[in-house]
Amino acid sequence: MKFRHFAAALLSAVLLTGCGEPAQDQSDALFAADLFAMDTYMNLKAYGKNAEAAVREAEARITALEHTLSVTDSGSDLYALNHAAGGAVTVSDDTRNILDTAAKIGQESGGALCISLYPVLRAWGFTTGEYHVPADSTLAELLPLCDDSLIVRNGNTVTLPPETEIDLGAVAKGYTGDAVMEIYQQHGVTSGIISLGGNVQALGTKPDGSAWTVGVTDPFAPEQLLGTIAVTEKAVITSGNYERYFTGDDGQRYWHILDPETGKPAGNGLVSVTVIGDCGAECDALSTALFVEGTEEAVAHWRRTGGFEMILVTADGEVLLTDGIASGFQPKRDVQSRVIGHDEAG
Amino acid sequence: MTKQAKIIAAAAAAVFLIAVILSVYILRKTPENRIEIVQDGKLLYTFNLNTAENQSIRIPAADGGYNSVVIEDGTVRVETADCPDQTCVRMGTLKSEHLPLVCLPHKLIVRFAEEGAA
Numbered sequence: 001m002k003f004r005h006f007a008a009a010l011l012s013a014v015l016l017t018g019c020g021e022p023a024q025d026q027s028d029a030l031f032a033a034d035l036f037a038m039d040t041y042m043n044l045k046a047y048g049k050n051a052e053a054a055v056r057e058a059e060a061r062i063t064a065l066e067h068t069l070s071v072t073d074s075g076s077d078l079y080a081l082n083h084a085a086g087g088a089v090t091v092s093d094d095t096r097n098i099l100d101t102a103a104k105i106g107q108e109s110g111g112a113l114c115i116s117l118y119p120v121l122r123a124w125g126f127t128t129g130e131y132h133v134p135a136d137s138t139l140a141e142l143l144p145l146c147d148d149s150l151i152v153r154n155g156n157t158v159t160l161p162p163e164t165e166i167d168l169g170a171v172a173k174g175y176t177g178d179a180v181m182e183i184y185q186q187h188g189v190t191s192g193i194i195s196l197g198g199n200v201q202a203l204g205t206k207p208d209g210s211a212w213t214v215g216v217t218d219p220f221a222p223e224q225l226l227g228t229i230a231v232t233e234k235a236v237i238t239s240g241n242y243e244r245y246f247t248g249d250d251g252q253r254y255w256h257i258l259d260p261e262t263g264k265p266a267g268n269g270l271v272s273v274t275v276i277g278d279c280g281a282e283c284d285a286l287s288t289a290l291f292v293e294g295t296e297e298a299v300a301h302w303r304r305t306g307g308f309e310m311i312l313v314t315a316d317g318e319v320l321l322t323d324g325i326a327s328g329f330q331p332k333r334d335v336q337s338r339v340i341g342h343d344e345a346g
Numbered sequence: 347m348t349k350q351a352k353i354i355a356a357a358a359a360a361v362f363l364i365a366v367i368l369s370v371y372i373l374r375k376t377p378e379n380r381i382e383i384v385q386d387g388k389l390l391y392t393f394n395l396n397t398a399e400n401q402s403i404r405i406p407a408a409d410g411g412y413n414s415v416v417i418e419d420g421t422v423r424v425e426t427a428d429c430p431d432q433t434c435v436r437m438g439t440l441k442s443e444h445l446p447l448v449c450l451p452h453k454l455i456v457r458f459a460e461e462g463a464a
Contacts, residue, residue, distance in 0.1 A: 032460060034384060034387050035386070035387075036386070039450070040450065041446075045460070078426065130446075138384060177444065214444070215444025215445060217445070223436065223437045223438050223445070224441055224442070224445070225441075225442055237354060
């Protein structure tokens, strides 16, 4: 009898051990969509019964933002600004918000973020893909036009000097992430994650309550991951020298993140900067600013302002993690890493 | 213990063991190895890399170009393409759910499938 009971218990254990997938109830069903916009690949995911409506509206919002923020689209705010020949232009609230963020981070970083470098980017061919190294004399001629303090903002009215041109590439995708999160929330979505060309922004947690896992690209081998980080309700935005670059006739690599002081690719010790924070637009702007500032200045900037976490990868391969994110970082290969604290000694 | 009870117990134990091994295998393998090939929002193919035969798929693009996707020994990669940037080819084999193979000019994505995706 005893063994009969044992056998019955074993059988019921087998029957109770479902090895199929748990039935997903409607409340955390996934809806996902792919989108090619802003010159990149975007993937939007949302969970819950309003997920589809939220993702559909987000797609429409992204398409509209792309139109407003494009440098080349002749109907855009940016096109109007860059072709106003010194006249005042009334811009949308979105453009105004982005200009405000750029001005704030520009100031915080001592001018390391500069959105008026467009004429210099063009001289390098980064605007067309027809790359070449410009002459020093060309850069010297163009740099005086590239000064964000020349942008006069008065509410939604913006004025640029005739030769000055701006582009919002350093902030636009981060701002777009914020806009999508806002739409998700309006639809009552509490769990979702988006990737806008590798820049990730997450709402809440995964439906099961655990943190999201976000990949950080290895700047020395962009086809693989340096590691992953665990985040909840955060933007994770990276600027790296591997994203857009060309190799010159001299065999040197020239990348698209330019130092406003020299008009040349910023080479102040960093090859990639990942910023983790609440506001996508600020994280995006910061990732560019910190990249330009370089290792020491970036650490000083973080200690001075706080409000975000960061992962710096130096040109010699060291990974610096601020103390708020260090425990959530899982390396995917052998890395030499160091945790940065708020104290100078850290 | 009767002989019958012994047989039932042994049979149940065997079934239990098989069930445990199978569920571990399925739960471990499935999420990592089902891939999808998507072009401009349209799902073209799905494969289970654990069982898919080695093959080469030529995927025509809207601009007249192509990407050639190769499945080989449980891996997938874009072997050749006539896009200008060749980013999809340089990505090599698909390694992580966080790093899909993307060809921007041809709007092609090769990635691990998300469970429960709509």
